[in-house]
Amino acid sequence: MQQLETHKGTAKLQFERREGGGTLLIELAGDWLLEGRPPTFEAMASALAEEPKPAQAAYETSDLGEWDSSAISFLVQTSQQLRTRGIVEDRSGLPSGLQRLIALAQAVPERAGARATPKRENLLARIGAAGIAVGSGALEYLSFIGQSGVAFSRLLTGKARYRREDFLIALQACGTNALGIVALISFMVGAILAFMGAVQLQQFGASIYVADLVAIGMAREMGAMMTAIIMSGRTGAAFAAQLGSMKVTQEVDALSTMGISPFEYLVLPRMMALILMMPLLCVFSDVVGMLGGAAVGTGMLDVPLRSYYRETISAVSLTDFFGGLSKSAVYGGLIAMAGCLYGFKSGSSSSAVGDAATKAVVSGIVMIVVACGIFAVIFNVLHI
Amino acid sequence: MSNRVRAPGQPHIVVRDLTMAFGSFVLMRDLNFVVNHGDVFIIMGGSGCGKSTLLRHLVGLIEPAKGEIVYDGFNFTKAEPQQRELMLRKFGILYQSGALFSSLTLIENVALPLAEFTKLPPAQIREISALKLALVGLSGFEEYYPNQISGGMQKRAGLARAMALDPEILFFDEPSAGLDPISSRLLDDLILQLRDSLGTTIVVVTHELASIFTIGNNSVFLDPDTRTMITQGDPKDLRDHCPDLKVRRFLSRAAEQEIAEVSHG
Numbered sequence: 001m002q003q004l005e006t007h008k009g010t011a012k013l014q015f016e017r018r019e020g021g022g023t024l025l026i027e028l029a030g031d032w033l034l035e036g037r038p039p040t041f042e043a044m045a046s047a048l049a050e051e052p053k054p055a056q057a058a059y060e061t062s063d064l065g066e067w068d069s070s071a072i073s074f075l076v077q078t079s080q081q082l083r084t085r086g087i088v089e090d091r092s093g094l095p096s097g098l099q100r101l102i103a104l105a106q107a108v109p110e111r112a113g114a115r116a117t118p119k120r121e122n123l124l125a126r127i128g129a130a131g132i133a134v135g136s137g138a139l140e141y142l143s144f145i146g147q148s149g150v151a152f153s154r155l156l157t158g159k160a161r162y163r164r165e166d167f168l169i170a171l172q173a174c175g176t177n178a179l180g181i182v183a184l185i186s187f188m189v190g191a192i193l194a195f196m197g198a199v200q201l202q203q204f205g206a207s208i209y210v211a212d213l214v215a216i217g218m219a220r221e222m223g224a225m226m227t228a229i230i231m232s233g234r235t236g237a238a239f240a241a242q243l244g245s246m247k248v249t250q251e252v253d254a255l256s257t258m259g260i261s262p263f264e265y266l267v268l269p270r271m272m273a274l275i276l277m278m279p280l281l282c283v284f285s286d287v288v289g290m291l292g293g294a295a296v297g298t299g300m301l302d303v304p305l306r307s308y309y310r311e312t313i314s315a316v317s318l319t320d321f322f323g324g325l326s327k328s329a330v331y332g333g334l335i336a337m338a339g340c341l342y343g344f345k346s347g348s349s350s351s352a353v354g355d356a357a358t359k360a361v362v363s364g365i366v367m368i369v370v371a372c373g374i375f376a377v378i379f380n381v382l383h384i
Numbered sequence: 385m386s387n388r389v390r391a392p393g394q395p396h397i398v399v400r401d402l403t404m405a406f407g408s409f410v411l412m413r414d415l416n417f418v419v420n421h422g423d424v425f426i427i428m429g430g431s432g433c434g435k436s437t438l439l440r441h442l443v444g445l446i447e448p449a450k451g452e453i454v455y456d457g458f459n460f461t462k463a464e465p466q467q468r469e470l471m472l473r474k475f476g477i478l479y480q481s482g483a484l485f486s487s488l489t490l491i492e493n494v495a496l497p498l499a500e501f502t503k504l505p506p507a508q509i510r511e512i513s514a515l516k517l518a519l520v521g522l523s524g525f526e527e528y529y530p531n532q533i534s535g536g537m538q539k540r541a542g543l544a545r546a547m548a549l550d551p552e553i554l555f556f557d558e559p560s561a562g563l564d565p566i567s568s569r570l571l572d573d574l575i576l577q578l579r580d581s582l583g584t585t586i587v588v589v590t591h592e593l594a595s596i597f598t599i600g601n602n603s604v605f606l607d608p609d610t611r612t613m614i615t616q617g618d619p620k621d622l623r624d625h626c627p628d629l630k631v632r633r634f635l636s637r638a639a640e641q642e643i644a645e646v647s648h649g
Contacts (some may be wrong), residue, residue, distance in 0.1 A: 260500055
């Protein structure tokens with residue numbers, strides 16, 4: 001076995017003044033390798049700053065072993081420093097490979113204006129920019145609502161172009177496929193409502209009114225609200241991701257250059273499906289939530305199932321029930337809007353699609369809660 | 385396939401004073417060129433100089449900052465949306481990635497424009513779509529989904545879809561990008577056959593020299609440094625006789641020598 005002779009130990013850097021200090025001799029020795037510990041540029045900088053200023057610089061590399069990018073990067077920096085300080089550089093002492101690579105690194109001068117300079121703006125400017133962003137975001141929503149209006153009117157006159165299959169697939173995706181998760185969450189919410197009520201109502205011996213609490217709570221608010229939040233996370237995010245990745249693969253471009261409106265073709269079936277399916281899911285959620293309440297009522301509070309059922313039936317009016325349903329249809333529209341809007345706005349990279357999905361869910365949930373508040377005021381004024 | 389009477393040599397696409405800009409950043413200005421009927425027109429230039437952006441302007445995906453694009457005397461830039469939609473049906477576009485609809489099979493992809501814009505019965509639409517797939521050498525792959533076939537096959541399927549409505553103009557965005565030399569040669573042959581048999585005007589964005597000389601008979605050269613076009617003409621003539629050194633270098637692949645000169649000098 002023959003040992004490789006190239007190993008010359010760790011990288012070393014030394015300086016020597018010659019010709020009465022007029023020439024700075026830069027000595028590179030040892031192995032200049034990235035995995036070793038090549039000298040940093042600071043030593044070089046301080047040597048260059050030393051007085052008196054040398055007129056020229058030369059290199060001495062007879063003890064230089066292996067070298068890689070660490071040496072090149074060091075020498076390119078050195079060369080730049082020498083030039084800015086007006087010191088003449090003599091590269092003849094370097095190995096020819098290094099000379100060529102340095103020349104290559106300096107062959108194409110930096111393109112003016114190509115370097116991006118990160119700008120730090122003051123607080124006022126940033127507040128202003130945020131305000132403008134809110135305004136333009138609101139405008140986008142408005143124009144999206146306008147476009148949906150146009151698309152729906154074309155749908156009613158039978159002019160809208162979309163594939164029926166897409167509509168049916170969307171119906172399945174945001175209807176039947178969501179039943180499991182909606183059942184689970186609604187059951188838990190019903191049970192939690194019952195628990196919370198039971199703690200207070202038991203003190204008055206009024207356990208039977210747990211049935212009223214759960215029934216009215218689910219029918220008026222919680223059924224629609226919980227379904228909406230589940231669907232926002234499930235379907236809103238899916239819409240945004242689907243449309244976003246279709247933008248990345250230029251499928252949206254392909255549609256519009258075919259003369260097919262991407263809005264009608266992609267948004268319409270999804271929006272219709274969600275607006276249609278949300279009330280149905282809401283009915284399902286109401287019933288399962290009441291079952292959850294009943295499980296707590298009969299199991300823990302010893303209310304007979306029969307009387308729990310009768311109490312529930314007498315507590316909920318049809319108005320409560322349809323109030324919840326109409327809310328859920330509106331929530332469905334909001335979720336579909338957030339999902340599709342952010343999907344269309346998505347940039348064309350994989351992280352942009354992820355951002356679009358996140359934004360769709362967050363703004364979907366915010367809109368649901370705001371809409372819920374507005375509904376509460378309206379229902380209160382109308383005495384519903 | 386159609387065999388409408390067309391006049392070769394008559395101007396088909398006229399671009400006047402086109403300026404492309406994103407906000408205040410001007411990408412290219414003062415573009416003026418003419419594409420004639422039956423041309424295979426190459427948009428060439430270095431990477432990132434705005435070739436694909438020019439194509440997106442030509443098909444109306446981006447509005448020009450200034451200037452106009454005229455098809456057969458019909459001003460596309462100033463057209464009303466309905467008229468524009470009619471124009472769009474005369475275009476076939478092959479996107480860089482193919483842009484096939486990933487939720488549809490190949491034959492459904494090709495059938496989509498036919499189903500939307502013709503009143504043909506479904507059986508006939510299927511036959512025509514199968515024919516288009518056969519023309520690009522994809523018989524037997526009708527029921528495959530785009531993610532089940534190779535990149536070259538996706539491009540050919542995209543071409544079949546672009547040809548679905550017998551377009552008067554076919555646009556190709558980097559057709560040979562990501563293809564091996566033989567597939568890209570086959571695509572070139574296909575482009576020439578389309579031109580010769582149907583008289584379709586073809587606009588190609590590419591920087592593949594082999595393709596440029598094989599298929600192109602007219603071209604425009606975009607220069608990122610001056611932010612405008614340098615010249616228009618047959619790429620073979622430009623290689624040998626263009627007064628501009630940059631164009632001759634590009635077409636004779638002289639960039640490497642140029643770098644070598646700098647590092648030695």
